[in-house]
Amino acid sequence: MAAASLRSVNPTLPRTLPSPTRSPPFQSPFLRFAPTSTSFNLKPLVTPPAPSSSPFVTRSAAASPQERKTFHGLCYVVGDNIDTDQIIPAEFLTLVPSNPEEYQKLGSHALVGLPASYKDRFVEPGETKTKYSIIIGGENFGCGSSREHAPVCLGAAGAKAVVAQSYARIFFRNSVATGEIYPLDSEVRVCDECSTGDVATVELREGDSVLINHTTGKEYKLKAIGDAGPVIDAGGIFAYARKAGMIPSAAA
Amino acid sequence: MASSVISSSPFVCKSPAKGQKDLGFSSFRKPSQISIHGCQRKSISRKIVSVMAPQRSSSTSGSVKTGMTMTEKILAKAAEKSQVVPGDNIWVNVDVLMTHDVCGPGAFGIFKREFGDNAKVWDSEKIVVIPDHYIFTTDKRANRNVDIMREHCREQNIKYFYDITDLGDFRANPDYKGVCHVALAQEGHCRPGEVLLGTDSHTCTAGAFGQFATGIGNTDAGFVLGTGKILLKVPPTMRFILDGEMPSYLQAKDLILQIIGEISVAGATYKTMEFSGTTIESLTMEERMTLCNMVVEAGGKNGVIPPDATTFNYVENRTSVPFQPVYSDANASFVADYRFDVSKLEPVVAKPHSPDNRALARECKDVKIDRVYIGSCTGGKTEDFMAAAKLFHAAGKQVKVPTFLVPATQKVWMDVYALPVPGAGGKTCAQIFEEAGCDTPTSPSCGACLGGPADTYARLNEPQVCVSTTNRNFPGRMGHKEGQIYLASPYTAAASALTGHVTDPREFLQ
Numbered sequence: 001m002a003a004a005s006l007r008s009v010n011p012t013l014p015r016t017l018p019s020p021t022r023s024p025p026f027q028s029p030f031l032r033f034a035p036t037s038t039s040f041n042l043k044p045l046v047t048p049p050a051p052s053s054s055p056f057v058t059r060s061a062a063a064s065p066q067e068r069k070t071f072h073g074l075c076y077v078v079g080d081n082i083d084t085d086q087i088i089p090a091e092f093l094t095l096v097p098s099n100p101e102e103y104q105k106l107g108s109h110a111l112v113g114l115p116a117s118y119k120d121r122f123v124e125p126g127e128t129k130t131k132y133s134i135i136i137g138g139e140n141f142g143c144g145s146s147r148e149h150a151p152v153c154l155g156a157a158g159a160k161a162v163v164a165q166s167y168a169r170i171f172f173r174n175s176v177a178t179g180e181i182y183p184l185d186s187e188v189r190v191c192d193e194c195s196t197g198d199v200a201t202v203e204l205r206e207g208d209s210v211l212i213n214h215t216t217g218k219e220y221k222l223k224a225i226g227d228a229g230p231v232i233d234a235g236g237i238f239a240y241a242r243k244a245g246m247i248p249s250a251a252a
Numbered sequence: 253m254a255s256s257v258i259s260s261s262p263f264v265c266k267s268p269a270k271g272q273k274d275l276g277f278s279s280f281r282k283p284s285q286i287s288i289h290g291c292q293r294k295s296i297s298r299k300i301v302s303v304m305a306p307q308r309s310s311s312t313s314g315s316v317k318t319g320m321t322m323t324e325k326i327l328a329k330a331a332e333k334s335q336v337v338p339g340d341n342i343w344v345n346v347d348v349l350m351t352h353d354v355c356g357p358g359a360f361g362i363f364k365r366e367f368g369d370n371a372k373v374w375d376s377e378k379i380v381v382i383p384d385h386y387i388f389t390t391d392k393r394a395n396r397n398v399d400i401m402r403e404h405c406r407e408q409n410i411k412y413f414y415d416i417t418d419l420g421d422f423r424a425n426p427d428y429k430g431v432c433h434v435a436l437a438q439e440g441h442c443r444p445g446e447v448l449l450g451t452d453s454h455t456c457t458a459g460a461f462g463q464f465a466t467g468i469g470n471t472d473a474g475f476v477l478g479t480g481k482i483l484l485k486v487p488p489t490m491r492f493i494l495d496g497e498m499p500s501y502l503q504a505k506d507l508i509l510q511i512i513g514e515i516s517v518a519g520a521t522y523k524t525m526e527f528s529g530t531t532i533e534s535l536t537m538e539e540r541m542t543l544c545n546m547v548v549e550a551g552g553k554n555g556v557i558p559p560d561a562t563t564f565n566y567v568e569n570r571t572s573v574p575f576q577p578v579y580s581d582a583n584a585s586f587v588a589d590y591r592f593d594v595s596k597l598e599p600v601v602a603k604p605h606s607p608d609n610r611a612l613a614r615e616c617k618d619v620k621i622d623r624v625y626i627g628s629c630t631g632g633k634t635e636d637f638m639a640a641a642k643l644f645h646a647a648g649k650q651v652k653v654p655t656f657l658v659p660a661t662q663k664v665w666m667d668v669y670a671l672p673v674p675g676a677g678g679k680t681c682a683q684i685f686e687e688a689g690c691d692t693p694t695s696p697s698c699g700a701c702l703g704g705p706a707d708t709y710a711r712l713n714e715p716q717v718c719v720s721t722t723n724r725n726f727p728g729r730m731g732h733k734e735g736q737i738y739l740a741s742p743y744t745a746a747a748s749a750l751t752g753h754v755t756d757p758r759e760f761l762q
């Protein structure tokens with residue numbers, strides 16, 4: 001799961017964020033949750049990232065100059081229309097993602113549905129973790145079934161980000177809601193220019209994020225992830241909602 | 253502008269080559285731009301079957317209230333706002349949340365983890381739990397997941413839990429229904445104007461009832477369980493107007509495969525697909541459900557059909573909960589307009605391995621097949637089996653390949669055994685299927701549509717070729733990675749079973 005970031009602040013929220021290490025006491029078994037347009041004038045939590053026209057300007061006082069999130073590792077390259085059945089075949093859906101032991105098992109099956117034409121397996125047989133940090137995809141990544149097991153298994157296996165040309169909406173939404181993996185948009189067909197095993201770095205910055213392929217020496221601009229970023233940083237929509245004071249925390 | 257092109261120059265609808273998904277909103281294709289696509293083509297269809305109007309920009313005058321589409325109206329009402337426009341992010345009140353045995357445990361697990369072990373769901377009467385995916389199996393985890401749902405439902409006092417305990421005989425379970433999307437409709441949970449969410453991509457099926465219905469993941473569902481609300485972005489609407497008399501050999505499945513082939517598997521991503529026109533008005537509810545069911549296969553957020561007397565008749569026979577139908581304003585903005593003359597369409601299939609890999613059924617007649625599967629939320633409803641039976645009866649022959657029949661729900665199963673097929677002298681579907689040599693209709697569930705545990709009935713465990721009335725044919729969808737799935741209508745599936753090849757149903761229906 002992506003680490004919580006103290007310095008990720010959504011500028012539209014009027015509140016000061018509580019420290020992530022101290023959770024407010026659980027107030028009531030019945031959640032009182034009445035968003036009004038003034039309290040929750042949130043920018044899209046689960047929007048596909050659009051080129052941001054207005055960069056973040058409000059930062060908490062103690063923030064460092066430029067928020068940066070970096071992933072470094074090997075690339076695993078796939079093609080267009082990788083549907084969720086290929087990411088995690090239906091026979092493994094009996095594993096319940098909210099069960100910690102089964103969560104790990106899901107990781108071991110990540111991308112096992114890819115056809116045999118993919119000579120390199122994402123996770124080696126017998127392993128539970130992948131050696132690839134960055135998945136490079138084409139169009140419509142994550143199409144098909146709504147199974148949340150798809151971004152979950154990728155995150156459980158240890159992948160940090162997907163860089164694709166475009167996403168299917170439910171997969172994108174699930175990636176953000178779970179905080180399991182960053183779904184990043186490339187501007188060109190990166191999957192045609194990268195190969196599995198290339199060493200790469202993904203740098204997430206406000207405004208211009210990049211994918212750097214060290215093996216080919218090429219750099220690619222990525223679309224800003226916008227307000228979906230802080231949600232993933234926080235560890236998903238619930239963690240974010242608690243940090244933002246939208247819902248009380250669960251009992252410790 | 254559009255109509256002048258129709259009358260003056262026939263053209264071929266360019267099918268997107270594999271890998272290129274941008275059929276998009278570009279201008280009309282000239283006759284010279286023909287792409288040869290698909291199985292061996294002896295004659296290329298030159299009939300105009302669809303036409304696309306140029307994009308309209310929405311009016312942005314501040315003082316004039318913009319007309320809204322059906323979807324915008326439904327979401328505005330659910331967000332307690334007077335007006336929304338596409339792109340707005342709004343908090344929406346949920347009317348019904350559905351979950352099943354595969355995603356239910358995860359969704360409730362998240363709910364408890366986030367809201368607390370003693371938390372109560374937002375409304376125990378607005379949640380419908382429908383075990384349907386992995387039911388008739390010895391897989392211990394699958395069975396355990398149904399037990400987990402039973403525990404949650406008991407603890408939360410969930411009113412609608414269509415439980416199954418006796419896996420050996422589905423009929424011994426009075427509450428058990430079967431496939432969630434069909435059960436939702438049959439049990440009266442689908443109502444015009446409402447917001448229905450489900451932990452399944454084919455939740456969009458319910459849009460047939462003139463409501464906003466879409467699939468969500470476990471985490472979103474866990475959030476809804478606790479709050480009864482969800483953050484949604486208002487989608488723009490693509491309008492599909494289908495006019496003309498439906499040919500006797502054509503079904504809703506052909507219509508949606510035609511459309512998906514037209515716009516590709518990402519053609520409607522993040523958008524609403526609104527279906528209207530004289531053909532739509534002539535469709536039964538089950539056919540409308542088939543149409544909306546595969547909206548997700550085009551990437552669509554939701555599908556929607558204006559409710560009418562057909563809708564009200566169906567709904568009012570199944571629920572007394574009041575509802576408020578809504579309709580798109582005359583001055584609403586649509587992001588795309590497609591028109592189809594249905595009378596000119598022919599039966600189609602989606603060839604392996606993509607739902608947009610469209611081809612005319614008659615052009616695939618040399619494709620030898622190994623089996624036929626009739627079932628699922630897409631093609632396992634009562635009318636789907638009636639159609640298959642009608643074709644078998646008209647043909648009077650035996651199937652040449654194993655033909656698997658999986659009724660979607662208990663009600664469908666009973667109809668298959670009880671209802672006489674029109675024009676068959678009083679014979680039921682079951683009798684006709686038996687005479688044709690099909691497999692005995694099996695216990696209702698999602699079955700092999702998505703493969704499932706290894707012992708799932710009709711699972712594709714070898715690299716065989718299957719004609720199926722289901723909704724997806726990506727690699728490995730029904731089990732084996734090298735399996736080849738041709739998506740088709742029940743008529744086409746039945747015709748193919750009789751010949752052992754992919755077959756246009758007109759071989760037997762005219």
